[in-house]
Every structure is written in structure tokens, then in C-alpha cells.
Amino acid sequence: MEPLAKEPVVRIEHLSKHFGEGSAQVDALRDIDLTVYPGQVVGLMGPSGSGKTTLLNCIACIVEPSGGRITLDGDVVYDEAWLTSDLRRLRLDKIGFIFQYPNLLPFLDGTDNVAIVLNLAGYGGSAARERAADLLEYLDVAHRKHAMPGQLSGGEAQRVAIARALANRPRIILADEPTAPLDSERARIVMDLLRRIAQEQDAAVIVVTHDEMILDRFDHIFRLRDGRLELEEDRTRPRRPGTEP
Amino acid sequence: MNLAYRDIRHNLLRFVLTNLGLSLLLGIVIMITGVYGGLVNDAVRQARAAHADLWVVQAGTNGPFAQGSRIPGDTRDLVARVYGVAKAGAVTYQSVQTELNGKPLRFFLVGFEPGRPGSPTSLIAGRDILRDHYEMIVDRSSGLKLGQVIPLGTHAHEFKIVGLTEGQVTSSGDAVAYVTLRDAHALQFELAPPAERREVARGGGSGSSDQINAVIAKVSPHVRIDEVAAALSRWKHLTTLTEAQQETLLSKFVIQKARSQQLMIMVLLVIVSAVIIALIIYTLTMDKVRSIATLKFIGAPDRTIVGLVVQQALSMGIFGYFTGLVLVLVFKPYFPRRLVLDPQTVGIVFAITVVVCLAASTLGIRLALKVDPAEALAGTG
Known part of the structure; x- marks a missing residue:
């Protein structure tokens, strides 16, 4: 994993997270180091309970780590303690999150589900709706912009959710099994989209997945085993002829 | 973007049905207020009807x-x-x-x-x-x-x-x-x-x-x-009472017990209304836990979440109050006794309704603020 002559967007150093105390303590994450550069798409794999979602939640500033250091977009946000009091604002400004299920707000239509992030970020009503409409267009779901979440297919809902994650132009995009509810073709389309966004917006994309079919869409694949992170594959290195891509 | 309004519009039938029940309850509160007002007013009117300056009675x-x-x-x-x-x-x-x-x-x-x-x-x-x-x-x-x-x-x-x-x-x-x-x-x-x-x-x-x-x-x-x-x-051998004294006797002493009873019923009804509104708000908030978690996850501040709960509580109270008031006004002529609803009393009941709604929403607010953003990650469709 060579530096790309750019500052990393996500840098995790010696990150640990344990739950419980004493003999009941469970180490969910142990001494994790992870660096993701702009434009990179990183996959996190591992069996259930290996700590993938906990790591994602720590990066999303949802779960407080037990130790280590987190640097997001050049700012150290955690160093043995949170260094910022407004994690909500940090999430809003720097992080876009794509859930396993779209998690759209059931009482807002497609456009408003995207525009709400912009409203929270301070955009005015019409500006927010314009940007939301552009994003839905970009994600090829503009024809469903007035549909309520209950009226959207799984793929359409997931694309609206991706539009919401991208709305505030975040430098970090975290995705928790975004292709789980989709068939393989749609899963590939979503991953291609994330790759495109990473390139176009110079964003770091971290994807938790179990889906073997989409592994070729990652630059690096990490595997979490018993709370430890191992680099499984670096797809950015040139391969010797005759080896599997 | 008004989230409370959008949520109400999305679940309009549920909102209307819930409010219909609430409006009946608030209608009863308004009606008892009218009965109380009627009781006092009728008592005083009895004396006023005579247009007396002085009442001369037995010593x-x-x-x-x-x-x-x-x-x-x-x-x-x-x-x-x-x-x-x-x-x-x-x-x-x-x-x-x-x-x-x-x-x-x-x-x-x-x-x-x-x-x-x-x-x-x-x-x-x-x-x-x-x-x-x-x-x-x-x-x-x-x-x-x-x-x-x-x-x-x-x-x-x-x-x-x-x-x-x-x-x-x-x-x-x-x-x-x-x-x-x-x-x-x-x-x-x-x-x-x-x-x-x-x-x-x-x-x-x-x-x-x-x-x-x-x-x-x-x-x-x-x-x-x-x-x-x-x-x-x-x-x-005679006692003389002024009109004001006669009215005081009638409104304060003659109907004192009845007034106390009405007042007690009113207070109990307000308490019952507060409990019911609190439970409705709590249930409505429970139904929205996942949405609230998602809102928090994507960066919504606490004031947005509190605003959602409070605005819904107020909408419910105001809608219920005015529907209740209309019901009372429509059925007033058929009520077996005179209801007196002067604007001041109606205003006071409205203010009490608003205060009760705000107080009742605290239970929902507590629940909403305790929702962990991580709940948005829970794996349900």
C-alpha cells in the first residue's frame, strides 16, 4: 500500500476497542492500523463478530474507541479521547454513511431524503433540493425523486441512500454491506458507482462486505480476525504474469 | 424542512384517528369548563335578573x-x-x-x-x-x-x-x-x-x-x-345587601360545593389528558426510533429531534383542542344544562392544553434523546 503523494484521508493508528471489564472483557479491536488515501476503495472482510462494524463505527465516530488515534481528513479527532466535542457536525461535514439497508426516512420522498442532509448542513431549501435532484440524476434514479421509500425497489432505495451519503460532498464514505440486499448485477453497479465517486470526489471509501463477487472492485482488501486487521490483498501493486488478477 | 409536518402527512390517517380520540377527551375538559362557567354564571344571573341596587331581607x-x-x-x-x-x-x-x-x-x-x-x-x-x-x-x-x-x-x-x-x-x-x-x-x-x-x-x-x-x-x-x-x-328587623354582596353570596357560598366538585373533575381530567397525551407521544416516538437514529447518524442536532417530538405533541394538542371545541359548540344546545364558555376561559383551557402537551412530550423527548445513532445500523429492512 504505497502513498499516492497525497495526504491520507483516514489514518487509524493502534486503535483498540474492548467491551466489558475484567474477566468479562471482550477485545473487539486490537492494535488496528489502517490508512486510506483519496480515491481509494478499501474492503473490510471477516466473519461475523470479527469487529468489522465496530471498526466502521469507530471511524464514523459513533462508538468511542478504548485507545489509539484516529485522523480524519487531516484532523486528529481521537487520541486516547475524543478531541472534538461536536461529533455530530464532524459526521455531517466529513463522513457519508451507506447502511446495509437504505434506512431512508419513511416520511420523506426521494429528493427530501437527500436534501435533509444539506438542510442540516445549512443549505437553503431550494439549493438543497437542486443539489439533491442533481445527485439523483447522477445516480440514475431521478425518475423516482417524488416516490416515498415504500414505493422504491431495493436498488432504487439503495441509490437514494448513496445520494444521501454523497450529498454534503464528504471526504470519507463508509459503507456497511451496501450490496447485501442487492442481486449480483446491482451489487456490481453500486460498487462501480462507489469507485467512480471515490475518483471524482477524491474521497476515501471503506466498505464492509461479505460479498466475494465484488472483491475485484477494491484497491485493498483487509480481513479482520479476532479483532486484528490483516492486509489480504493489495490490488494496486502490479502483478506478475500468470497470477490471478 | 419540517419533519413533524412530513411525518404527520405520511401517517395522516393514524394522526387523525389518534386526534379524534384526543379531541373527545379535550372536548370533555372544555365541556366541564363550560358547566363550571354555567354554574357560576347561572347563580349570578339569578340575582342580576332582578336589576336590584339593594336587597332588603329578614334580619x-x-x-x-x-x-x-x-x-x-x-x-x-x-x-x-x-x-x-x-x-x-x-x-x-x-x-x-x-x-x-x-x-x-x-x-x-x-x-x-x-x-x-x-x-x-x-x-x-x-x-x-x-x-x-x-x-x-x-x-x-x-x-x-x-x-x-x-x-x-x-x-x-x-x-x-x-x-x-x-x-x-x-x-x-x-x-x-x-x-x-x-x-x-x-x-x-x-x-x-x-x-x-x-x-x-x-x-x-x-x-x-x-x-x-x-x-x-x-x-x-x-x-x-x-x-x-x-x-x-x-x-x-331587616338586613340590606348590595347587588355585589348578593352576587358574592351566590357565586362563592351557595354553589361552593358544586364549584369544588367541578374544579376537582376538571383537574382530574387535565391530569388524565396529560397522561394520555404523554403515552401517545411516547408511542409515536417509539415508532420512530429507527428514523431518529438515522437522523442522529447523518448529523441531525438534538434540537431537530426535540423539535420533531415537540411539534408533533403541539400539533396533536392544538388539533385535538380545536376539534374538541367545535364538538362542544355543535352539541352545546343539546346539553342538559347551560354551558358558558367565555373567551377568557376558552383561552385558559387552550394555554393549559399547550402546557400539558409540552409537559407530556418530555417523556418522548427523553426517549428520543436516548436513542443511540448506532441503532440505525441494526439489520432490519
């Missing part, structure tokens, strides 16, 4: 409404001669019950001297009493019509309805009726034929008396009422 009593008062009929002449008294009229008050078409009919019967203070005013239909006997003016809440004839007294004298008033009922809801003083005396003292025969046999009178309950005095506009009251109070 040592708070008559004629709060306590029994009996004074000689010629007291009216004594009072009329006092300096400053412009007019005086003798009145009697009694409750009577008769039967019409097999149904009991109750009145609060006022005996008055036509043309003198104590006469009915502001007729809405018909005319004043012109004959000495058997004519009656009655409040329209009795259900009687002009020209109708009803039997009254032990001799079942037939009284013809010649005039109608409006809004003149006692604090217990009985319609007020007016007859001449002579008729009132007859109804009060006339014995049933067997009793009369026995009374005559033992050498007694024929059941008539010149007793009255009070004298109503109108004071000349050029003389101070308290001066006249002071002059009248020199007579040790």
Missing part, C-alpha cells in the same frame, strides 16, 4: 337565595319611603314542580309586582304579564311555548305562557318563571282542598299570607347606594 339572614328570608309584605312601602330609593318591589321565590304530558316540570318561580323592580326584563318573545292572575313568563329552556297552558299548585290553576326569556336558569339548571305576587302567594300558601276544609273546621284562615321573601330597591342615580344601604340598615 340576620343572607336571603333570599343563600338562606330563607321572610318579611312582611308592607316592608316594600317602608323601603320605598326611604330617602334615595327610587322604586321598590316585593318578591317571593319558590321552587315548584308540576307535570306536563306525564313528565315532571320544575321551575324556580318568582312572584313579582308588575311595573316594579323584580319584573322580568328582556323578553325574547311574547309580552309582559298584564292580568292579575294565571299568566306566566318562563325561560325558554323549560321547553314551553307561547300560549301553552300548564297546571300549577294544589288547586291546579291553569297558567298561560305569555312571554319567554332566555338564559334565566338557577345554578341547578331549573328554568326561572315569573308570575304575579298574588299568584305566587296563592301557590305558596294555598292548601289542598282536604287540608283547607280541615283548617276552616278548626277555625283557621283560608291559607293566605302577606309574607314576602325580599324587597328589591332601585336607588336614585343622584344618591349613593351605600348611603341608602346605611339608612336601611338602621332598621334592626
Whole structure:
């Protein structure tokens, strides 16, 4: 994993997270180091309970780590303690999150589900709706912009959710099994989209997945085993002829 | 973007049905307020209807409404001669019950001297009493019509309805009726034929008396009422009450128990409403836990979440209040007693509803603020 002559967007150093105390303590994450550069798409794999979602939640500033250091977009946000009091604002400004299920707000239509992030970020009503409409267009779901979440297919809902994650132009995009509810073709389309966004917006994309079919869409694949992170594959290195891509 | 409004619009049927139930509850609160207002108003109106400046009653009593008062009929002449008294009229008050078409009919019967203070005013239909006997003016809440004839007294004298008033009922809801003083005396003292025969046999009178309950005095506009009251109070066998004192007696003491009961019911209803609103808000918030978690996850501040809960609580309270008010106003004429809803009281109930909604929403707010953003990651569709 060579530096790309750019500052990393996500840098995790010696990150640990344990739950419980004493003999009941469970180490969910142990001494994790992870660096993701702009434009990179990183996959996190591992069996259930290996700590993938906990790591994602720590990066999303949802779960407080037990130790280590987190640097997001050049700012150290955690160093043995949170260094910022407004994690909500940090999430809003720097992080876009794509859930396993779209998690759209059931009482807002497609456009408003995207525009709400912009409203929270301070955009005015019409500006927010314009940007939301552009994003839905970009994600090829503009024809469903007035549909309520209950009226959207799984793929359409997931694309609206991706539009919401991208709305505030975040430098970090975290995705928790975004292709789980989709068939393989749609899963590939979503991953291609994330790759495109990473390139176009110079964003770091971290994807938790179990889906073997989409592994070729990652630059690096990490595997979490018993709370430890191992680099499984670096797809950015040139391969010797005759080896599997 | 108003999230509360969007959520209500999305679940409109549920909101309307929930609010319909709430509006019935708030309607009952408003109705009890109206009953309370009616109780006080009816009591005071009873005294106000006489348009008296001074009430002259039996010494040592708070008559004629709060306590029994009996004074000689010629007291009216004594009072009329006092300096400053412009007019005086003798009145009697009694409750009577008769039967019409097999149904009991109750009145609060006022005996008055036509043309003198104590006469009915502001007729809405018909005319004043012109004959000495058997004519009656009655409040329209009795259900009687002009020209109708009803039997009254032990001799079942037939009284013809010649005039109608409006809004003149006692604090217990009985319609007020007016007859001449002579008729009132007859109804009060006339014995049933067997009793009369026995009374005559033992050498007694024929059941008539010149007793009255009070004298109503109108004071000349050029003389101070308290001066006249002071002059009248020199007579040790009489007590003089001003109109204000009479109203205080009626509104504070005569209906004190009933007022306390109504007040207690109102307080209990407000508490019940608060509990029900709190439970509804809590349940509505519970239904939105995942949405709230998602909102928090994507960066919504606490004020957005609190605003969502509070705005829904207020919408529910305001919608329920006005629907309840409309229901009360629509069904008011069919209510068995007079409801008085003055703008001030209606405003106070509205303010209480708003405060109750705000207080009730704290339970939902507590729940919403405790929602962990990580709940948005829970794996359900």
C-alpha cells in the first residue's frame, strides 16, 4: 500500500476497542492500523463478530474507541479521547454513511431524503433540493425523486441512500454491506458507482462486505480476525504474469 | 424542512384517528369548563335578573337565595319611603314542580309586582304579564311555548305562557318563571282542598299570607347606594345587601360545593389528558426510533429531534383542542344544562392544553434523546 503523494484521508493508528471489564472483557479491536488515501476503495472482510462494524463505527465516530488515534481528513479527532466535542457536525461535514439497508426516512420522498442532509448542513431549501435532484440524476434514479421509500425497489432505495451519503460532498464514505440486499448485477453497479465517486470526489471509501463477487472492485482488501486487521490483498501493486488478477 | 409536518402527512390517517380520540377527551375538559362557567354564571344571573341596587331581607339572614328570608309584605312601602330609593318591589321565590304530558316540570318561580323592580326584563318573545292572575313568563329552556297552558299548585290553576326569556336558569339548571305576587302567594300558601276544609273546621284562615321573601330597591342615580344601604340598615328587623354582596353570596357560598366538585373533575381530567397525551407521544416516538437514529447518524442536532417530538405533541394538542371545541359548540344546545364558555376561559383551557402537551412530550423527548445513532445500523429492512 504505497502513498499516492497525497495526504491520507483516514489514518487509524493502534486503535483498540474492548467491551466489558475484567474477566468479562471482550477485545473487539486490537492494535488496528489502517490508512486510506483519496480515491481509494478499501474492503473490510471477516466473519461475523470479527469487529468489522465496530471498526466502521469507530471511524464514523459513533462508538468511542478504548485507545489509539484516529485522523480524519487531516484532523486528529481521537487520541486516547475524543478531541472534538461536536461529533455530530464532524459526521455531517466529513463522513457519508451507506447502511446495509437504505434506512431512508419513511416520511420523506426521494429528493427530501437527500436534501435533509444539506438542510442540516445549512443549505437553503431550494439549493438543497437542486443539489439533491442533481445527485439523483447522477445516480440514475431521478425518475423516482417524488416516490416515498415504500414505493422504491431495493436498488432504487439503495441509490437514494448513496445520494444521501454523497450529498454534503464528504471526504470519507463508509459503507456497511451496501450490496447485501442487492442481486449480483446491482451489487456490481453500486460498487462501480462507489469507485467512480471515490475518483471524482477524491474521497476515501471503506466498505464492509461479505460479498466475494465484488472483491475485484477494491484497491485493498483487509480481513479482520479476532479483532486484528490483516492486509489480504493489495490490488494496486502490479502483478506478475500468470497470477490471478 | 419540517419533519413533524412530513411525518404527520405520511401517517395522516393514524394522526387523525389518534386526534379524534384526543379531541373527545379535550372536548370533555372544555365541556366541564363550560358547566363550571354555567354554574357560576347561572347563580349570578339569578340575582342580576332582578336589576336590584339593594336587597332588603329578614334580619340576620343572607336571603333570599343563600338562606330563607321572610318579611312582611308592607316592608316594600317602608323601603320605598326611604330617602334615595327610587322604586321598590316585593318578591317571593319558590321552587315548584308540576307535570306536563306525564313528565315532571320544575321551575324556580318568582312572584313579582308588575311595573316594579323584580319584573322580568328582556323578553325574547311574547309580552309582559298584564292580568292579575294565571299568566306566566318562563325561560325558554323549560321547553314551553307561547300560549301553552300548564297546571300549577294544589288547586291546579291553569297558567298561560305569555312571554319567554332566555338564559334565566338557577345554578341547578331549573328554568326561572315569573308570575304575579298574588299568584305566587296563592301557590305558596294555598292548601289542598282536604287540608283547607280541615283548617276552616278548626277555625283557621283560608291559607293566605302577606309574607314576602325580599324587597328589591332601585336607588336614585343622584344618591349613593351605600348611603341608602346605611339608612336601611338602621332598621334592626331587616338586613340590606348590595347587588355585589348578593352576587358574592351566590357565586362563592351557595354553589361552593358544586364549584369544588367541578374544579376537582376538571383537574382530574387535565391530569388524565396529560397522561394520555404523554403515552401517545411516547408511542409515536417509539415508532420512530429507527428514523431518529438515522437522523442522529447523518448529523441531525438534538434540537431537530426535540423539535420533531415537540411539534408533533403541539400539533396533536392544538388539533385535538380545536376539534374538541367545535364538538362542544355543535352539541352545546343539546346539553342538559347551560354551558358558558367565555373567551377568557376558552383561552385558559387552550394555554393549559399547550402546557400539558409540552409537559407530556418530555417523556418522548427523553426517549428520543436516548436513542443511540448506532441503532440505525441494526439489520432490519
